[in-house]
Amino acid sequence: MKQSIDNHPHGGHLTTALTGPLQMIETHLLARQPQIETWFRGEWKKSRAPFYTSVDLRNAGFKLAPVDTNLFPAGFNNINPVFFPLAVQAIQVAVERVCPFACNILIIPENHTRNMFYLESLATLQQVMRHAGFVVRIGSLIDDLQQAETIELPSGKQIVLEPIKRDGEKIQLDSINKDGIFTPCAVLMNNDLSAGIPKILENISQSIIPPLKLGWDHRRKSDHFQHYHQVAEEFAQLLDIDPWLIDPLFEKCGEIDFKNREGEECLASHVDHLLTEIQKKYDEYGVDKPPFVLVKADAGTYGMGIMTIHSASEIHELNRKQRNKMAKSKGGVSVTDVIIQEGVYTFETIGEDEAVAEPVVYMVDHSVIGGFYRVHTSRGPNENLNAPGMHFEPLSFANPLNLPDHNQEPDADPNRFYAYGVIARLAMLAAAREIKEVI
């Protein structure tokens, strides 16, 4: 299971610059593994895990925290195929709960038709769900799609996008090869609904996973991180650690109009306050780095509308281009509410050229099924690796995330990956509580 890292073009193993306090977190996680797993079991009884989730983590050495939780994950093609059996097994458990007696699943993807990275992920998702024993077809929301469209992918796979039809309270696909109308039992959303809920999906009788209210037209990052903050508090108490070690601080601004410079003062004062709070923590832990924050669209995704800020004065110095960039998010939605989030350094690097690596963890139901590193050589440790125009190289995790080894050092690979899986599941638990609130 080691081939990915060893065969990586950068040649080297992952290294973590500052291992002190993280090793401390990992030591705690390892020592209390039975309590942690028992705690999670109890939590999943209270709040059902989402069908699938990906979580972007930041590993600063002294701090390991989630920075984004995606309920419509892409990037499945970046997961090591040796872990597909885990995904298959978890999908079977998850679908058992939703559609015990049916086998037709419809995936509704993003409307991208040229983004090969996205389409490869979609093809992988479809493939894994087919391995799990489902009949899986892809229904597109693209307006002018009149008939099934086959797209050949660089990997040699192909996907077929089909127009969705509405028949009363159900959505369906037309027959292909005379095999009859396709009526799904469940609709798996892989479209984050930034543009709102499409009319064709309104009030259908089929199960929609995750619920439509979790789309970015409804969801707010600040709600998620408020839930995460609560989860981190509870978990830190269980482990008897400082919650800050796993929780990024954040604040929320009311209405901001970047174009017309309204709300700028409010934003600047929040930035200033948050930087001060982070500095206090840095002083407490002897972190010799400047604190920074990220200003993000509260309803945003895809790394659009994100700024890295080191001082409140930068807010006043934004030029027109920067302000325009913040004023629009994915799908042309105006940014009004923003979240100011503690920036967490990425101190994991790969190879001699010290490429920055950011872990992304994938879960199906409440099982961790794999993940990958976003690896980028030309970005600094305080920059967002999931930003527009950004190019990263994916590096599949070579290790499973559920085989912690008490006979190895706390920061040995199996234990570090276990730590990733724990923190990612905490973010997923926050999302589960979000879902419970809206449905």
Next chain:
Amino acid sequence: MKQSIDNHPHGGHLTTALTGPLQMIETHLLARQPQIETWFRGEWKKSRAPFYTSVDLRNAGFKLAPVDTNLFPAGFNNINPVFFPLAVQAIQVAVERVCPFACNILIIPENHTRNMFYLESLATLQQVMRHAGFVVRIGSLIDDLQQAETIELPSGKQIVLEPIKRDGEKIQLDSINKDGIFTPCAVLMNNDLSAGIPKILENISQSIIPPLKLGWDHRRKSDHFQHYHQVAEEFAQLLDIDPWLIDPLFEKCGEIDFKNREGEECLASHVDHLLTEIQKKYDEYGVDKPPFVLVKADAGTYGMGIMTIHSASEIHELNRKQRNKMAKSKGGVSVTDVIIQEGVYTFETIGEDEAVAEPVVYMVDHSVIGGFYRVHTSRGPNENLNAPGMHFEPLSFANPLNLPDHNQEPDADPNRFYAYGVIARLAMLAAAREIKEVI
């Protein structure tokens, strides 16, 4: 994932002598995979899968059938460690149902202290359950065990056997290293209870998995295969195939006293009848091999009390030694009831010397987590590979069993392993129905 077969000392790949009708079975399984998985989902809703199960299969090329279903599996050390994450994930799902809020598990093993094969399996089981986040200790039923006994294993692992104490309605282990009395939430039986239910386990309040009534003092092979027969009928109907292709015929005799030659006539006539039935099927499918049957203790296990018989006359010709051997089973229990089961040829061979290979499939909850081949060079294709004094070489499956590939031939490795997983799950379903009946 291919290393095991490729690195095998016999050097070659597995080959199947007669692939015709099996390829037909595999083609059917592959084509109806979504219906099969949906059917299983429905069945697991009706009958909960056992906590763990191993199934011995026989692959005759023209027929693929289970010949033994073990509810107290050993041999975990023979599973490819790359599949441990699958076992961990399945264990977490299974325990969630039994003990959502606790983490202490007690394993009660067989009383073997010198069978290193068994103890290595026990150590692996403990290790995998620890990965899954449980505090797992081993409580022994050995009568004269006064204090914890550590046994060093050839693999370098060690296991600690501890005496079980009873306190009111609970069983416990003493404190070690002053960590307090150990009170398990659940007791996982890895002892098949051939000698009956030990007094110390009677009426305890903790969950016992699987239920004590599934021990060999209560359980009958004929009950299992009667359930399997029903499962096979239903499944064959779903697939529109002849159920015989997946179902070993069997008959049951009443009381037999081998020592005093009572019931011999009855046995001989059943053997004769069954051989005739098998011959009819062989004629139908053009199988050019002599039929044979196995006479097994109906309550037996561990391959004791098993005879291979090719003609009814052999029953009358048993010598004293053979009769004595049949008269006693594991733990000195007298054999009275016997089952006469259709023998299924093993036509899977490995390497140039054509070593006979018999697949064993492992499941936790309703997930297939791996398996291995029993490989034996000096035995014939009609002999039982799990017999007393028998030496087999384990060969871990290199493939997962849940990644069937529609783009490959029906008898390509991923699809053959999928077929194994399906037939093994049918046997597990029969066991689930058995359990449902007794609890």
